[in-house]
Amino acid sequence: MIVEIGHYALILSLSVAIVQSILPLLGARRGDARLMETGTIAATGGFVLITIAFSALVTAHVTSDFSVLNVYQNSQSAKPLLYKITGVWGNHEGSMLLWVLILAFFGSLVALFGRDLPAALKANVLAVQAWILTAFLLFILLTSNPFTRLEPAPMDGQGLNPILQDIGLAIHPPLLYLGYVGFSIAFSFAVAALIDGRIDAAWARWVRPWTLIAWIFLTLGISMGSYWAYYELGWGGWWFWDPVENASFMPWLAGTALLHSALVMEKRAALKIWTILLAILTFSLSLLGTFLVRSGVLTSVHAFATDPTRGVFILCILCLFIGGALSLFAMRASSLEGGGLFAPISREGALVFNNLFLTTAAATVLVGTLYPLLLEVTIGKKISVGAPFFDLTFGPLMVPLLFAVPFGPLLGWKRGDLLGAGQRLYFAAGVALAALLVTLALTSGARILAAFGFALAFWLIAGSLTDLVLRAAFLKVGWRSGLSRLIGLPRSAFGTAFAHFGLGVTVLGIITVSSFQTENITTMAPGQTVDAGGYAITFEKIVPRAGPNYEEQGALFSVRQGGVEMTTLDTAKRFYPARQTSTTEAGIWTHWFSQLYLSLGDPSADKRSVVVRIWWKPLVTLIWIGGIFMAIGGAFSLADRRLRVGAPSRRRQAVPAAVRA
Amino acid sequence: MGAFMRLPRIALVLVTLVVIVAAAPKGVAIAPAYAVNPDEVLSNPKLEARARKISEGLRCLVCQNESIDNSNADLAKDLRLLVRKRLEAGDTDQEVVDYLVSRYGEFVLLKPRFDWDNLALWATPVVVLLGGGILAFLVMRRRKARRSPDALSAAEEAAIERIIAERG
Numbered sequence: 001m002i003v004e005i006g007h008y009a010l011i012l013s014l015s016v017a018i019v020q021s022i023l024p025l026l027g028a029r030r031g032d033a034r035l036m037e038t039g040t041i042a043a044t045g046g047f048v049l050i051t052i053a054f055s056a057l058v059t060a061h062v063t064s065d066f067s068v069l070n071v072y073q074n075s076q077s078a079k080p081l082l083y084k085i086t087g088v089w090g091n092h093e094g095s096m097l098l099w100v101l102i103l104a105f106f107g108s109l110v111a112l113f114g115r116d117l118p119a120a121l122k123a124n125v126l127a128v129q130a131w132i133l134t135a136f137l138l139f140i141l142l143t144s145n146p147f148t149r150l151e152p153a154p155m156d157g158q159g160l161n162p163i164l165q166d167i168g169l170a171i172h173p174p175l176l177y178l179g180y181v182g183f184s185i186a187f188s189f190a191v192a193a194l195i196d197g198r199i200d201a202a203w204a205r206w207v208r209p210w211t212l213i214a215w216i217f218l219t220l221g222i223s224m225g226s227y228w229a230y231y232e233l234g235w236g237g238w239w240f241w242d243p244v245e246n247a248s249f250m251p252w253l254a255g256t257a258l259l260h261s262a263l264v265m266e267k268r269a270a271l272k273i274w275t276i277l278l279a280i281l282t283f284s285l286s287l288l289g290t291f292l293v294r295s296g297v298l299t300s301v302h303a304f305a306t307d308p309t310r311g312v313f314i315l316c317i318l319c320l321f322i323g324g325a326l327s328l329f330a331m332r333a334s335s336l337e338g339g340g341l342f343a344p345i346s347r348e349g350a351l352v353f354n355n356l357f358l359t360t361a362a363a364t365v366l367v368g369t370l371y372p373l374l375l376e377v378t379i380g381k382k383i384s385v386g387a388p389f390f391d392l393t394f395g396p397l398m399v400p401l402l403f404a405v406p407f408g409p410l411l412g413w414k415r416g417d418l419l420g421a422g423q424r425l426y427f428a429a430g431v432a433l434a435a436l437l438v439t440l441a442l443t444s445g446a447r448i449l450a451a452f453g454f455a456l457a458f459w460l461i462a463g464s465l466t467d468l469v470l471r472a473a474f475l476k477v478g479w480r481s482g483l484s485r486l487i488g489l490p491r492s493a494f495g496t497a498f499a500h501f502g503l504g505v506t507v508l509g510i511i512t513v514s515s516f517q518t519e520n521i522t523t524m525a526p527g528q529t530v531d532a533g534g535y536a537i538t539f540e541k542i543v544p545r546a547g548p549n550y551e552e553q554g555a556l557f558s559v560r561q562g563g564v565e566m567t568t569l570d571t572a573k574r575f576y577p578a579r580q581t582s583t584t585e586a587g588i589w590t591h592w593f594s595q596l597y598l599s600l601g602d603p604s605a606d607k608r609s610v611v612v613r614i615w616w617k618p619l620v621t622l623i624w625i626g627g628i629f630m631a632i633g634g635a636f637s638l639a640d641r642r643l644r645v646g647a648p649s650r651r652r653q654a655v656p657a658a659v660r661a
Numbered sequence: 662m663g664a665f666m667r668l669p670r671i672a673l674v675l676v677t678l679v680v681i682v683a684a685a686p687k688g689v690a691i692a693p694a695y696a697v698n699p700d701e702v703l704s705n706p707k708l709e710a711r712a713r714k715i716s717e718g719l720r721c722l723v724c725q726n727e728s729i730d731n732s733n734a735d736l737a738k739d740l741r742l743l744v745r746k747r748l749e750a751g752d753t754d755q756e757v758v759d760y761l762v763s764r765y766g767e768f769v770l771l772k773p774r775f776d777w778d779n780l781a782l783w784a785t786p787v788v789v790l791l792g793g794g795i796l797a798f799l800v801m802r803r804r805k806a807r808r809s810p811d812a813l814s815a816a817e818e819a820a821i822e823r824i825i826a827e828r829g
Contacts, residue, residue, distance in 0.1 A: 235731050242726050344801060352797050360790040367785040371773075381778060384720045386728065386771030393786045523699045601698065601733075611698055 003068055006056020007147035010097075013049035013104070014137040016042050020130035024123035025195075036119050039126035043111035046133065047104040054088075054101045057146050061088050067153035070094060070146045076159035076578050078549040086169040087160045092294065092310075093146035095173060099290070100136050102174075102181045106210075107133065110185060117206065124192035125185075132184055135317045143310045159549065159578030168228030172221060176248055179218025180286040183255055185210040187283035190276045191325055194332045199276065204266040207279065209638055211262055215255045216634040222248055223627030234584035234599040236615045238513075238623055241390045246369040247289030253362035254282040257355045264351050268413055270342060273333050274355070280329060284322040285362065291318050297373065346416040350408040357401040364393050402456055402507065406463025409496050410470075428466055432459035453511035460504030468497045495637025502629025509593075509622030518616045521601075525609035533596060533616020536560045540568070550576045552585070555600055555610065559589060566591070569598050593625070594618045698738065703745050712745050715757055719744070720771050728771060 020042035027035025057070070061084050066072045074091040075084055083090075089098040107129040114122045140146070189207045193199040225248070230238040239245065258278040264271045291297070295311030342348040368385045375381050406428055410421040435458040439451035469475075471489055474482035520532040529538040540556040552574040559566045571587030586599040594617060601611030703709040713730060719740060721732035729737040729744075740761070747757045761769050773779045813821070 237731065240726060341804060342801075344798075356790065356793045356797060359793060360786055363789045364786040367782055371779075371782045375778065379778065382766065382768040383773045383779065384726065384768055384771050385773055385782065386720060386726045388718050388772035389782075392772065393783075397786060397790070521699060 002056050002059050003065065003147050003149070006053040006060075007145075009049045009056070010053040010137070010147070011141065013046050013053065014134065014141060016046045016049060017130045017133040017137055020046065021127055021134055024130075025127040028120040028123040028127075028196075031120075033119060036123035039123050039130075040111040043104070043107040043126050043129065046130075047108035050097075050101050050104045054097055057094060057097060058085060058088050061085065061094075064157065065153075066155070066157050067150055068146075069148040069150045072150055072154055072157045074157070074160050076157040076549060078578075079160060079165070080548050082167070082170065083160060083165045087164070089173050090160055090164045090169050093140070093144045095177075096136070096140050096144050096294065097146055098173065099177055099181060100133060100140065102177045103129070103133055103136065103184060106182055106185050110188075110210075118202070121189075121192055121196065121203070124195050125188045128188035128191045128195075129184065132188075132321065135320070139310075139313050139317065143313050157578075159576065162550070162574065162576040162579055162581050162583045163232060165549075165576075166228065166232055168224065168232065172225045172228055175217050175221030175224055177221075179214050179216075179221050179255075180248070180251060180289060182210065182214025182217060183251060183258075183279075183283040183286050185214070186258060186279040187325070190279035191328060193276060193336075194325075194328045197332055197335055199272055199336055201266060201269055204262055204269075204275065207275075208259070208262040208266055211255065211259050211279075211282075212634050212638045215252075215259055216631045216638070218248070218252050218255060219627055219631045219634065222252055223624045223631075226627075227624045231586050231588060232583075234586050236586075236597045236599070236613070236617065238620070241368075241387045243369050244293055246365050247292045250362050250365050250369075251282055251285040251289060253358050253365065254278060254285050257358040257362070258282050260351045260354050260358075264348050268342070268348060270348055271352070271355075273336055276333065276336070277329060278355070278359075280322075280325045281362075284318075284325070285366070287318050287321060288366075291315060292369070342413070343415045345411070345418050347408065347411045347413045349416070350404065350411050353404055354401065354408065357397055361394060361397050361401075364397065365390070368393070399456070402460055402503070405460055405500050405503065406466060409467040409493075409500075424470055425463055425466055428459055428462035431462040432456070434458075447515060450511060450515035453515065454508070457504050457508035457511055460507060461501055464497050464500035464504060468493060490640055491636045492640040495633045495635075495640065497633070498636055499630045499633025502626040502631075502633060504626070505622050505629055506624075506626025509619050509624075509626060512619040513617050513623070516618050517620075520614040522612055522614075523604060523609045524612045528609075530612075530614070532614040534561065535566065535596065535616075537569075537596075537598070537614060539612070545572070547574070549578060550574045555587075557587065557598060559596060569596070571598055571600055573600050590621060593621045595620050701738070701741055701745065703749065708745075708748050711754060712741070712748055715744050715748075715754055716741055718758070718771050719761060720769050722765060722769060726771070 020039055023035050023042075024039030027033070027038070059065075060068045060071050061075055062081065064071065064075060064077045064084070066075075070091065070093050074087050074094070079087065087094075089095040107126060110117075110122070110125055110129070114125070117125075186207050189203065189210070193203055222245075225245070226238050229240070229245075230236065258275065261271050261275045261278055265275045291311070291314045295308075295314050297311055368389055372383050372385055375383055406425055407418070407421050410424055411418070432455040436451045436455040439447060439454050443450070468486065468489065471493060472482045472486035474486075476482075477485065518533050520530060522530055524530065524539045526539050526541050529536050531537070536559075538558045538560070540558055543554040543556065545552050545554050552572040554570060554572040557569040557571070559569060567589045569587030569589055572585040573582055574585055575582045584599050586597055588598075589596040597615040597617055599613050601613060603610045703712060716730035717728050719729045721727045721729045721734050721737040721740070723734055723736050724732050727737075729740045731737075743761070744757055747760055752760065758770070767774065773782060775783055
């Protein structure tokens with residue numbers, strides 16, 4: 001019964017979405033306030049309906065209702081409750097339902113918080129949102145219905161892919177989707193502006209917070225996913241340039257560009273057309289990511305869906321939205337007024353530079369991901385594009401961009417002083433030079449590349465804090481009043497500093513771990529000790545254990561330094577009978593920012609010893625901590641008073657007074 | 662200003678500390694390379710290091726974008742052993758790679774070759790960067806030419822003078 005209610009609610013939400021696609025748009029054309037208002041009601045109602053549908057599916061999973069095909073295929077009664085819930089989106093149908101739930105959620109947010117929006121703009125935005133919603137609801141109902149029943153109902157289910165039975169599944173997909181789908185708002189605003197043929201500073205003030213929210217979630221989602229892959233897959237790698245990873249990375253790159261370009265548009269009314277194009281491109285890349293993952297066109301560790309009808313359906317959605325939006329752009333963009341004059345060396349110029357490199361990076365990842373596919377379809381040749389390609393192309397693109405980051409916030413709007421900015425950065429330059437020389441000295445000049453990498457990372461870290469230190473004027477007004485000035489700075493200044501600082505921290509982690517990690521692969525029997533990363537690691541014993549839906553051979557290792565026991569590492573090979581698959585549970589010890597990573601290989605023929613892989617990964621956690629800093633930066637920026645549309649502005653009253661004085 | 666001048670020295674000390682604490686004790690001594698499974702290791706460490714380097718660029722054909730160096734698959738192990746066998750037989754790195762390509766096709770390379778088929782792949786970053794740069798430059802210049810305000814005419818100058826005089 002509950003399942004049928006969910007199914008019914010989902011169908012009903014489709015009809016509501018169709019209404020929302022048409023009526024508000026008509027209302028905006030005719031200037032009919034009542035018709036425009038239907039958008040608000042439909043968006044909220046649609047969200048409620050999809051929530052009901054989603055809750056029904058969760059209920060079916062939690063109660064292990066195996067008469068539902070989706071539950072039978074992806075669940076099992078012995079599975080722990082947490083994985084019964086997260087298993088809802090650990091499969092194709094459920095994850096698409098989560099996708100539309102989040103889409104409807106964002107739509108309802110615009111409906112509820114958009115009271116101050118111009119009525120026509122709001123109506124158009126909600127209509128465009130409803131187009132996307134309609135397309136994906138049709139996709140779910142026609143090709144991927146999670147509510148399909150099974151007759152007769154089996155006794156037990158097939159269980160969830162063991163790799164997905166992890167807390168990571170609870171966090172990673174929802175965060176990623178909040179990011180992916182969040183960019184739909186920027187897209188809808190862009191299309192609405194093109195339909196209207198009008199775009200102003202208020203538009204940018206609205207788009208920036210929505211983009212920021214999506215960007216924060218996507219940043220966290222990608223970091224989280226990277227850490228999950230790192231500890232779960234047992235290779236100790238944190239980024240594989242896997243097509244599915246690329247699918248989430250492309251919208252991030254484009255979204256980061258969008259964020260910066262919306263900033264210029266908000267402050268200086270420049271780059272309007274470019275911002276619109278980026279908003280379209282960012283969400284298009286999100287859609288492309290959804291297509292790549294959901295169609296099964298690339299089979300990889302992540303892809304758990306293979307069915308060509310679905311692929312073709314999403315491809316049609318993709319062409320419709322990307323093609324439609326870009327055609328609209330081509331027709332209308334020239335009528336939008338470009339504005340804001342600026343010199344090449346200026347804050348705007350720096351942001352154009354940033355956009356140029358980020359867009360090129362996104363294009364590089366895009367072509368690297370799709371090229372094998374294109375070549376196979378066109379001339380039937382099979383090639384691979386992997387990490388060595390991206391190292392050679394993406395890497396060099398990042399160097400000038402990262403080098404330029406500290407300059408940006410120090411340049412003035414309209415016309416900047418590069419020399420002046422450089423002079424203010426000499427402390428950061430000193431730090432970078434010191435890092436370079438110290439690394440060269442310690443490695444006897446053997447690691448030149450690593451030394452320059454460290455210099456770049458410290459340049460970013462110190463450079464990102466320079467702006468705050470200078471604006472607080474610690475050196476001029478002293479410690480105490482400097483601190484009060486620091487607190488008084490606009491939050492967006494903190495946002496910039498935190499995000500750029502986080503970038504530096506991530507770079508530091510990447511450079512350190514890729515230059516100085518040590519690897520030790522050996523065969524060990526209980527009682528044996530090996531030396532890895534300066535620690536003596538002893539294989540203590542093997543303990544057979546049983547979990548709720550798996551059996552495992554646990555292996556305990558003790559870690560000693562100078563005879564003192566630092567920790568014990570618990571690692572295991574797990575076997576899941578329901579799926580007849582096994583997983584490796586890595587043993588990880590975090591020491592400050594570094595980690596000792598141990599994973600088990602195959603046992604020897606006589607079962608008395610086992611292959612053990614031990615990595616010492618210096619500063620590896622900084623890679624993800626940096627991501628968290630970036631997200632915190634985004635949150636600061638979001639909290640800035642200027643961005644809270646409708647919040648009474650202290651600044652607006654203060655400025656004229658200052659001018660009069 | 663005086664305090665500022667001292668900062669680089671303080672920074673030097675700080676960075677020294679950070680780098681020493683972070684990387685030096687464990688990182689500087691680079692461990693000898695081991696193959697993915699201990700029984701595959703070649704006794705000659707130089708040859709083994711070359712084998713590792715080659716392995717990182719070769720795709721495990723049955724996996725997704727995974728190098729044979731990372732993969733646990735049986736095929737990856739076979740390929741790793743094959744690479745080592747060829748190296749022991751005296752092949753150069755290039756000869757080993759060419760041999761594998763002749764057997765498994767270009768699919769085995771994680772870094773596609775520079776050739777006409779892959780032109781668009783390798784050219785994209787350069788073309789987008791240069792094209793975008795040139796476009797941005799042209800747009801900026803055109804806008805400047807179009808929007809640069811003309812100097813005020815004599816009549817306008819006179820009008821401003823008059824207004825200032827009236828208000829002042």
